[in-house]
Amino acid sequence: MPSVDLTSTGHAGLTGAGAARSGRLRPVRLWLYAVAALIVLMVVVGGATRLTESGLSITEWKPVTGMLPPLGEAAWQAEFEKYQQIPQYTQLNRGMSLSEFKYIFWWEWAHRLLGRLIGFVFLLPFLVFLWRGLIDRALGWKLGGLFLLGGMQGAIGWWMVASGLVNRTSVSQYRLAIHLTFACLILAATIAVATSLRAPPDGEPAAPRRARLVAGGLIGVVLLQIFLGGLVAGLDAGLTYTTWPLMDGHLVPPLENLLVMDPAWRNAFENVLTVQFDHRMTAYALWMLTLLHALDLWGVPGAGKRALHLFALVSVQALLGILTLINHVPIDIALAHQFCATLVLIAVTAHAVRLRQAWRVAGCGLAGRMAGD
Structure with missing residues (x-):
């Protein structure tokens, strides 16, 4: 029976087609990377807004x-008077000067302006790429989402x-954690779509199924850790129990503490x-999982x-x-x-997508070889 060379026909054919598609969609991919960079900046500015206690100034x-x-002193005074009506001012910042208010106002205004900028940077090129026919229906649904x-x-x-x-x-620590995690979920989704538009990794063998599952699971663990970080920020929990590796003199605090x-x-x-x-504890688990994952894929x-690289970033x-x-x-x-949390999320997301691409290339190549036998 005739045989088909897996490398010359299956793998090369698929990667060749992927390279052609990747070249055609390169502007789309670069645009998505730019959007992702703005989301990272948004997350960092949001963190600064939280740390400077500026989030309630508007x-x-x-x-x-x-x-x-605000344009002019009258407009600034009007904004300041609105802020003076909320509990943060009456209970914590009573006596704040207008110049002090302007400092926290600018942080929150910049954070909101970045959000609007991301919307424009996303929507306008998206419409242009649609008009030029660079985005097919499947990709269009993903980008619209x-x-x-x-x-x-x-x-x-x-x-x-x-x-x-x-x-x-x-603000509520629940809502802060959800807001932060949702931003990072959008970041991960943007990176996943952008990475999927790259050509399949040339010459990379399919990783074991367990490695692909672990890579996908690591995305979930990173997002969980980011959510927990949001709770820590919302409760100012990082300002208590400031020793390491012990917490209040214990590796594991007493269960009753x-x-x-109630309820638990x-x-x-x-x-x-x-x-x-x-x-x-989630940080320890993430570190260990990425170490084992790196050892599993060694060589x-x-x-x-x-x-x-992912283990090093973690x-x-x-x-x-x-x-x-x-x-x-x-x-x-x-x-x-x-x-750095956003860099870890970007790295693990791109890694998981590339593992899946390599598996698909190997699977299609094997199917082509079996069809030729």
Whole structure:
């Protein structure tokens, strides 16, 4: 029976077609990477907004007219008077000067302006690419979904801010964690779509099924860790138990302290000790999983190097987290910690997509060889 050369026909044919498609869609891919970079910047500026306690300085949601900052002293005074009506001012910042208010206002205004900018940077090229016929129906649905997620994120942002305007001096830690995690979910989805537009990795063998499953699972673990980080930020939990590796003198705090609240589930979201402990434990689990994943793919062309880079990034992120804690959350290290979290998410998402691409190439090549036998 005739045989078909897997390398020359199956693999090369598929990667050749993928390379042609990748070249044609290169402008789309670069555009998505630019959007992803803006989302990363948005996350970092959002972290600065939180650390400077600026998030409640703008007490209204004006999607269009809010693009312009106050113009003139009368407009600034009017904004300041609105802020003076909320509990954060009356209970924490009473006596704040107008110049001090302007400082926190500019952080929140920049954060909201970035959100609007991302919307424009996404929508306008998207329409141009559609008009030029570069985006087919399947890709169009994916990109349209990303745009809708971005709109939802804006609404979630205001939902978060609204929680701190009445009866609270800060936003709800639940809503803050959801807002942060949703932004990172959009980032991961954007990277996944952009990476899928690259040509399949040439010469990379299919990784074992367990490695592909672990890579996909790691995306979930990273998002969970980001959610827990949002809870830590929302509760200012990083300002307590600022020793490492011990917490209050223990590797594992006493159960009665971890579960002091009733019902028990509240401890995972409202108990400062438990929230920080969960964040630490998930960090350890993530570090160990990425180490085992790197060892599992050791020596595999392409995949092994990506897994090792991912482990290195997670190690740097863990170190930044420790430094943030023991130094009582200085803004520079804390923002580096948040920035590195987005890099970890980008790396693990791209890695998982590339593993799937290599598996599909190998599978199609095998199917071609079997059909020729």
